[in-house]
Amino acid sequence: MIDLIQMIVNGVAVGSSYALMGLAMVIIYKTSEVPNFAQGEMALISSFFAMMLLTSFNMSLYLAFFLTFVFAVLLGFFLEFAILRRAKEPNILGMIVITIGIEMIILGFVSWKFGADQKTMPFPIGPYDSFIIGDIFVSKLEVLTLVAALLLMTTLYLFFRYSKLGLAMKATQQNSVAAQIVGVRTNRIMMMTWGISSLVGAVAGLLISPTIMQPFMMWDPMLKGFAAAVMGGMTSLPGVIVAAYMLGIIENLFGGYISIEFKTVVAFVIIVLVLCVKPSGLFARHYIKKV
Amino acid sequence: MESSFFLVDHLSISFGGIKALQNISFTMNKGEIFSVIGPNGAGKTTLFNCISGLYKPDQGNIQFKGNSIENKKPDTIARMGIARTFQNIELFSHMNTMENIMLGRHIHMKTGVFKGMFLWGKSSFAGKEEIVHRERVEEIIDFLELQNVRDKFVGALPYGTQKLIELGRALALEPDLLLLDEPCAGMNSEEKQDMIFWIKDIQDELGISILLIEHDMKMVMDISSRVLAINFGKQVTLGSPEEVQQNKEVLKAYIGEEN
Numbered sequence: 147m148i149d150l151i152q153m154i155v156n157g158v159a160v161g162s163s164y165a166l167m168g169l170a171m172v173i174i175y176k177t178s179e180v181p182n183f184a185q186g187e188m189a190l191i192s193s194f195f196a197m198m199l200l201t202s203f204n205m206s207l208y209l210a211f212f213l214t215f216v217f218a219v220l221l222g223f224f225l226e227f228a229i230l231r232r233a234k235e236p237n238i239l240g241m242i243v244i245t246i247g248i249e250m251i252i253l254g255f256v257s258w259k260f261g262a263d264q265k266t267m268p269f270p271i272g273p274y275d276s277f278i279i280g281d282i283f284v285s286k287l288e289v290l291t292l293v294a295a296l297l298l299m300t301t302l303y304l305f306f307r308y309s310k311l312g313l314a315m316k317a318t319q320q321n322s323v324a325a326q327i328v329g330v331r332t333n334r335i336m337m338m339t340w341g342i343s344s345l346v347g348a349v350a351g352l353l354i355s356p357t358i359m360q361p362f363m364m365w366d367p368m369l370k371g372f373a374a375a376v377m378g379g380m381t382s383l384p385g386v387i388v389a390a391y392m393l394g395i396i397e398n399l400f401g402g403y404i405s406i407e408f409k410t411v412v413a414f415v416i417i418v419l420v421l422c423v424k425p426s427g428l429f430a431r432h433y434i435k436k437v
Numbered sequence: 438m439e440s441s442f443f444l445v446d447h448l449s450i451s452f453g454g455i456k457a458l459q460n461i462s463f464t465m466n467k468g469e470i471f472s473v474i475g476p477n478g479a480g481k482t483t484l485f486n487c488i489s490g491l492y493k494p495d496q497g498n499i500q501f502k503g504n505s506i507e508n509k510k511p512d513t514i515a516r517m518g519i520a521r522t523f524q525n526i527e528l529f530s531h532m533n534t535m536e537n538i539m540l541g542r543h544i545h546m547k548t549g550v551f552k553g554m555f556l557w558g559k560s561s562f563a564g565k566e567e568i569v570h571r572e573r574v575e576e577i578i579d580f581l582e583l584q585n586v587r588d589k590f591v592g593a594l595p596y597g598t599q600k601l602i603e604l605g606r607a608l609a610l611e612p613d614l615l616l617l618d619e620p621c622a623g624m625n626s627e628e629k630q631d632m633i634f635w636i637k638d639i640q641d642e643l644g645i646s647i648l649l650i651e652h653d654m655k656m657v658m659d660i661s662s663r664v665l666a667i668n669f670g671k672q673v674t675l676g677s678p679e680e681v682q683q684n685k686e687v688l689k690a691y692i693g694e695e696n
């Protein structure tokens with residue numbers, strides 16, 4: 147029983163970082179229908195930027211994180227404005243290739259600039275600081291990740307629902323021609339989407355960095371986040387969140403009861419199963435495109 | 438020379454080999470209802486798409502209130518005061534009527550907070566602004582008699598109702614020029630009658646100039662002050678409804694179509 151609860155708790159914790167990465171992907175996918183494979187590396191470079199500020203510039207944690215968030219947003223703006231918007235006659239396949247290109251460039255840059263070895267992020271909470279509640283171990287970092295994820299989700303929810311920009315994003319997603327015709331600057335909306343998404347990814351990166359900090363640190367969370375996004379139907383914010391936590395929990399249970407070696411593979415087995423049964427994802431809302 | 442309210446000057450555009458518009462020129466006066474007629478494929482919708490910035494013409498110029506719209510984006514043109522409806526309805530189908538029309542207020546919103554009332558309270562600036570926008574939207578809903586579909590998702594509503602919501606959204610922009618692309622298509626005669634009544638009201642009461650594409654000749658002759666007939670992208674004739682009606686080519690085209 148204790149084992150079970152322990153595994154679920156760890157599953158929820160790891161699910162939070164999948165949820166953040168998945169959310170970041172869904173936010174972009176909703177407005178531009180591009181699965182952004184550079185998502186993980188955008189978070190990677192933001193995390194290394196924070197490390198640089200903390201170690202080379204000796205900045206305070208708050209200032210460094212604040213500047214990192216600014217950096218992440220600007221990075222998102224820049225990639226959309228300078229690269230994706232320049233694509234002539236874009237089709238989805240071309241856009242995907244572009245995002246993979248960005249991914250490789252950033253990965254190469256980070257490996258070159260900072261080296262491929264494991265770094266330590268001077269984070270105030272170490273990966274092994276934990277609470278013990280009854281017989282359950284909960285690491286402080288896990289709690290922080292969960293709280294940060296929940297806070298960010300609530301903020302995003304309020305933003306999409308109650309802000310003029312959120313409504314304009316929804317409009318752009320549903321019908322971009324109609325949005326332009328009522329005066330929505332859809333280009334700017336795209337840029338904003340990339341900025342917000344990049345910010346969400348950076349938060350995930352920062353929360354992962356105390357545990358693992360090297361150029362491939364975002365691969366697993368990014369792939370699992372993508373898996374959750376696909377399971378959630380790619381366009382549903384609540385969908386990706388639920389799917390991410392499900393993935394985190396199932397993965398841990400599988401690792402605990404069946405096979406630890408195949409723990410990380412299980413996510414992809416689940417995607418295949420889900421896509422066979424319900425190709426549009428578990429929580430998809432269908433947008434039927436008019437011709 | 439005084440600049441015209443709205444001017445299209447030697448406009449041409451082609452798609453591959455198809456010359457969709459060739460040397461189209463006309464001017465519109467403020468307050469006028471000006472109609473464009475022509476058989477299917479004549480280039481009418483293409484003309485609207487050039488005006489609203491969705492297509493970039495190959496040649497020619499369009500001016501609105503003395504400003505060229507050349508190289509302007511659709512959202513900028515909307516801000517200049519041109520609103521439109523589409524032949525194939527373009528609504529936000531997963532939003533309700535109220536939200537669709539509210540999006541027509543987008544260019545007038547300042548605070549960036551839709552539902553500012555919810556977040557900051559009624560007496561805040563955002564709250565007050567929201568009340569003003571809501572009032573405008575409610576007026577439009579009352580005007581077009583859309584009360585009973587106010588909170589319904591628009592995707593599932595009847596075609597005629599969707600056309601009206603699109604008109605409502607265009608009105609919410611408070612434009613100076615309104616482009617209506619076949620507003621009566623697919624409507625029964627009673628609905629058509631209502632639409633004619635509303636279009637006249639929009640002109641008279643709101644002082645909005647209207648550029649209209651319509652197939653119903655009787656309606657066109659009834660409400661337009663001037664009519665431009667085009668075919669295969671070229672001007673056939675331009676004049677008062679009576680003049681255009683007596684043009685041989687127009688007669689031929691329309692009698693031909695009725696057979």
Ligand SMILES: Nc1ncnc2c1ncn2[C@@H]1O[C@H](COP(=O)(O)OP(=O)(O)O)[C@@H](O)[C@H]1O
Pocket residue numbers: 452455457475476477478479480481482483484
């Ligand atoms: N985006 C486009 N690409 C290719 N051809 C187009 C496009 N838009 C319009 N056309 C062509 O231009 C001509 C005029 O079309 P349209 O303006 O829709 O006619 P109308 O509205 O008068 O029925 C048609 O031959 C149509 O196929």
Ligand SMILES: [Mg+2]
Pocket residue numbers: 481482483524
């Ligand atoms: Mg047409």
